[in-house]
Amino acid sequence: xxxxxxxxxxxxxxxxxxxxxxxxxxxxxxxxxxxxxxxxxxxxxxxxxxxxxxxxxxxxxxxxxxxxxxxxxxxxxxxxxxxxxxxxxxxxxxxxxxxxxxxxxxxxxxxxxxxxxxxxxxxxxxxxxxxxxxxxxxxxxxxxxxxxxxxxxxxxxxxxxxxxxxxxxxxxxxxxxxxxxxxxxxxxxxxxxxxxxxxxxxxxxxxxxxxxxxxxxxxxxxxxxxxxxxxxxxxxxxxxxxxxxxxxxxxxxxxxxxxxxxxxxxxxxxxxxxxxxxxxxxxxxxxxxxxxxxxxxxxxxxxxxxxx
Numbered sequence: 001x002x003x004x005x006x007x008x009x010x011x012x013x014x015x016x017x018x019x020x021x022x023x024x025x026x027x028x029x030x031x032x033x034x035x036x037x038x039x040x041x042x043x044x045x046x047x048x049x050x051x052x053x054x055x056x057x058x059x060x061x062x063x064x065x066x067x068x069x070x071x072x073x074x075x076x077x078x079x080x081x082x083x084x085x086x087x088x089x090x091x092x093x094x095x096x097x098x099x100x101x102x103x104x105x106x107x108x109x110x111x112x113x114x115x116x117x118x119x120x121x122x123x124x125x126x127x128x129x130x131x132x133x134x135x136x137x138x139x140x141x142x143x144x145x146x147x148x149x150x151x152x153x154x155x156x157x158x159x160x161x162x163x164x165x166x167x168x169x170x171x172x173x174x175x176x177x178x179x180x181x182x183x184x185x186x187x188x189x190x191x192x193x194x195x196x197x198x199x200x201x202x203x204x205x206x207x208x209x210x211x212x213x214x215x216x217x218x219x220x221x222x223x224x225x226x227x228x229x230x231x232x233x234x235x236x237x238x239x240x241x242x243x244x245x246x247x248x249x250x251x252x253x254x255x256x257x258x259x260x261x262x263x264x265x266x267x268x269x270x271x272x273x274x275x276x277x278x279x280x281x282x283x284x285x286x287x288x289x290x291x292x293x294x295x296x297x298x299x300x301x302x303x304x305x306x307x308x
Contacts, residue, residue, distance in 0.1 A: 002300055003112040005121045007130040007170045015137065015170070021305055022138050022288070022295040029062060032294060035303050036065030042095035043069035044087065044111075045122070046102045051264055051286060052122050052131070056099045059293035068095060085114040092116040097301055099131075100124075118300040123162060131296065132263050133166040135289040139281055140220055142288065143259045149176030153214050155244050156182075156224035156269060158189040163263040164224060165193050172197045179205040180214045184243050187226070211244050215253035221246070223262045223282075225269050246270045251277055261285055 003009070010018065025032050041060040045053050049071070057067045084102070088111040091098055098115065100108045101122040108121035123129040141147055152171060158164050158181055168189070171177050179198070181189050188207060198205050208214050215221070223246055246260065251274060262270060262282040274280055298305065 001116075001118055003115075003119045003121075004130050004296065004300065005109045005112055005119070006128055007133040007166045008173075009130070012173050015134070018134065018292070018295050018299055019138050019141055021298065022134075022291040023142070024305065025294050026142075026288070026291045029291070029294075031306075032063055032298075034064040035298055036060060036063035036301070039063075039065040039097070039301065040095040041065060041067050041069075041297065042091045042098040043067060043071070043122075044091065044098055044100040044102075045069070045071050046100075046107070047123075049101055049122070051289065052101065053099075055286070055289045056120075056122065056131075056293055058290050059297060062290065063294055063297060065096075065297075069098075084111050087111075088115045088119065097297060120296065120300070125162070128166050129162040129263075130166055131289070131293055132163045133170050134292045134296065135285055136163070136167050136222070136261060136263070137170060138288045138292045139261060139285045140259070142284075143281055144219065147171065148174040150219040151178045151180060151217050153180040153182060153218040153221045154189075154224070155211055155214075155221065155246075157187045157226045158183040158224070159187040161224045161263075164189070164222070167222065168193055169197045172201045172203050177203060179203065180218065181205060181207045182209070182211050182214050182244070183207075184209060187243075211246070212250060212253060215250060216255070218254060218258055221254070221258060221260045223260060223269055225262075225265065225267045244269055246274055248273045248277070251279065254279065 043053055043056055053071060060067050084107050092115055095117060097118045099120040099122045100111055102108060102124050105125040108119055108124050112119040121128055121130055137147060154164050245268060258279050259281040260279055264282060
């Protein structure tokens, strides 16, 4: 039995196999509509989520399975003081696979230790978000046809953004990757990401505060919001929240085939007018998230792809 807790739990080869399966699903989702008949997915969401939770639910329903679970800690026995370990032991009696989002770093890994069903980390605090990373990789792959030899710009909240940390770790395993890290000093990438992911792989990177300076060199621009829920005081959030806003004027500085990604939700860091630019790929990401989670559920449940 396998879990997905960290984006590096899958090798590069296994990741490519999963992305290839997601691509086949995207080409004809109807071929996979009965793969998970009689299987149940438990969604254990201890903090609010719209896209991730609904994406998991849509993925399982698209595969012909069913869904049960809760959407906040207040509506679970956690409100009574039940531990993550006891919750997952009970859920293992009801479901075949579980997706967990938790505000505490490491909670999904602890759940996996006690679980008798596969556990998927759907986001733990400011730490990891591996299924968003798989979604990002699929979107880049479908746009560019490769996951190597690119300059990736990451802009906004690089300190608390778990999607950024996970994506850096994953892309660092591919050749010819260069990162441009764009943020205010207060929200720069944590040192551990640089020392654990970039330096050991000899990945080239540069840290900038100017989005305009970075734009002409990027193949991918990954925008993030400044996350109010990760700040300890409102004053710092208000001061930093509008540091970077991607506009149509700034898009004129970019390559014709650059792709703009964003894990969503968007607040105001991408102007609405950018949505009409063919380089805007963030709503494609949403759809790709369903396909990649369908592929992941199939993979962790050991369900063969009959189309291969």
